[in-house]
Amino acid sequence: xxxxxxxxxxxxxxxxxxxxxxxxxWEQIVKFLEFKLIDFSYVADGNTHEIVLKVKYVLLVxxxxxxxxTILRWTKNVVxxxxxxxDKAKFTTVxxxxxxLIYIIVVLVVFDSIGINVTGIFAASAALLIxxxxxxxxxxxxxxxxxxxxxxxxxxxxxxxxxxxxVGRVEEIKLRTTxxxxxxxxxxxIPNHLYLENMLYNWTQNGTTTRESVSVGVAxxxxxxxxxxxxxxxxxxxxxxxxxxEPSVVFMDFGDSSLNFKVVFTINDSxxxxxxxxxxxxxxxxLFRENNISIPFPQRDIHIIKNxx
Numbered sequence: 001x002x003x004x005x006x007x008x009x010x011x012x013x014x015x016x017x018x019x020x021x022x023x024x025x026w027e028q029i030v031k032f033l034e035f036k037l038i039d040f041s042y043v044a045d046g047n048t049h050e051i052v053l054k055v056k057y058v059l060l061v062x063x064x065x066x067x068x069x070t071i072l073r074w075t076k077n078v079v080x081x082x083x084x085x086x087d088k089a090k091f092t093t094v095x096x097x098x099x100x101l102i103y104i105i106v107v108l109v110v111f112d113s114i115g116i117n118v119t120g121i122f123a124a125s126a127a128l129l130i131x132x133x134x135x136x137x138x139x140x141x142x143x144x145x146x147x148x149x150x151x152x153x154x155x156x157x158x159x160x161x162x163x164x165x166x167v168g169r170v171e172e173i174k175l176r177t178t179x180x181x182x183x184x185x186x187x188x189x190i191p192n193h194l195y196l197e198n199m200l201y202n203w204t205q206n207g208t209t210t211r212e213s214v215s216v217g218v219a220x221x222x223x224x225x226x227x228x229x230x231x232x233x234x235x236x237x238x239x240x241x242x243x244x245x246e247p248s249v250v251f252m253d254f255g256d257s258s259l260n261f262k263v264v265f266t267i268n269d270s271x272x273x274x275x276x277x278x279x280x281x282x283x284x285x286x287l288f289r290e291n292n293i294s295i296p297f298p299q300r301d302i303h304i305i306k307n308x309x
Contacts, residue, residue, distance in 0.1 A: 061110050068106050072099055096175070138193065139176065145192035146175040154195065155202060160271050162201035163194060169271055183271060203270045209242065210270035214280050217258030218288070219296045224251065224259065227293060231263040234283040240276035242266045257298045 076095055149155055159170045161180065168180030168188040178195075180188040203210055214235075218227050228249045235247035245266055252260040263284075267276055288295060 057111075061107060064106060064110050065103065068103065072102065138191070141193035141196070142176040142191050145194075145196050146173070146177075149173060149178070149192060149195060154200070156205075159205060160203040162203065163190060163198055167203075167271075183274070209266055209268050210273070211264060211266055212270070212273050212277060213262050213264045214277055214284070215252070215260065215262045216281075216284055217255055217260045217295060219294045220259060222259065222293050226291060227259075227261060230287040230291060230293070231261060231284065234280050234287055235263050235265045237283060238265075238276050238280055240267050240269070240279075242268060258296045 072095075076092070080092070155161060155170055155173065155178065157170050157173060161168065161170060166182065166188055168182045170178060170180050172179040176192060178190045178192060180190060182188055216231070218224075228251075231249045232247055235241050236243075241247060242265075247263060247265040250262045250264060252262050254260075263280070265280075267273055285295075
């Protein structure tokens with residue numbers, strides 16, 4: 001009884017399969033899947049290569065990309081689930097770049113699996129790829145530099161940096177560029193590859209406080225102890241200068257026309273350092289005038305030699 005039932009089910013399945021195979025709809029589906037979107041051949045190194053791209057191959061690539069996207073999204077969620085917000089944002093930026101590389105690798109592997117000569121594709125478009133590579137060379141440098149910045153954490157949002165003589169507070173770090181705002185409230189867009197090619201000064205990586213200085217020269221014969229006292233007074237009286245560590249004075253050198261001093265002090269907002277430094281210079285000039293200490297200008301002796309007649 002059970003054997004007869006199994007034979008009937010098998011016979012029914014065979015009939016349905018034959019009906020589907022003989023059906024015009026199935027033939028149209030198969031014909032559509034076998035339709036050639038690209039079909040051309042070329043000769044390279046004396047050998048003829050043929051490139052054929054059918055509809056079923058395109059659908060297979062789309063299916064593989066959908067599966068890859070699902071796996072990547074799941075991996076990202078698992079990795080970033082317990083990350084802090086700052087680290088999560090950095091990982092997302094790096095992951096978005098790595099994702100495209102994975103897509104390219106997957107597509108090439110699928111093409112090679114279905115019989116498409118990947119090497120032939122690169123050979124046929126070698127000139128185009130070289131042109132694109134040269135045109136995008138700087139773009140790739142920026143992207144790689146952006147990854148380095150995010151990974152080694154050389155620069156953070158809020159840091160005050162100096163590069164190529166320009167100073168700005170970092171507002172946003174992207175994969176290709178870094179956006180900073182200068183003291184004049186101008187937006188400074190820095191290509192990331194400049195970090196690899198130039199020396200970068202990070203003013204605030206060790207903290208928000210920085211050591212600043214103001215240099216001044218006084219005339220020979222001036223009371224150097226009085227000069228030191230007045231310089232300390234000018235720096236200490238400024239509200240932007242921190243009490244600890246205390247300001248100090250350095251006797252720099254005996255110059256050609258002056259005795260050179262430098263007063264060193266600490267402030268809490270280095271981004272606006274030019275304003276307290278300007279105020280200290282005003283105060284130094286006032287104190288020097290009150291105490292009859294002159295700031296000399298460069299002097300040169302000119303000897304005139306007359307030719308005998």
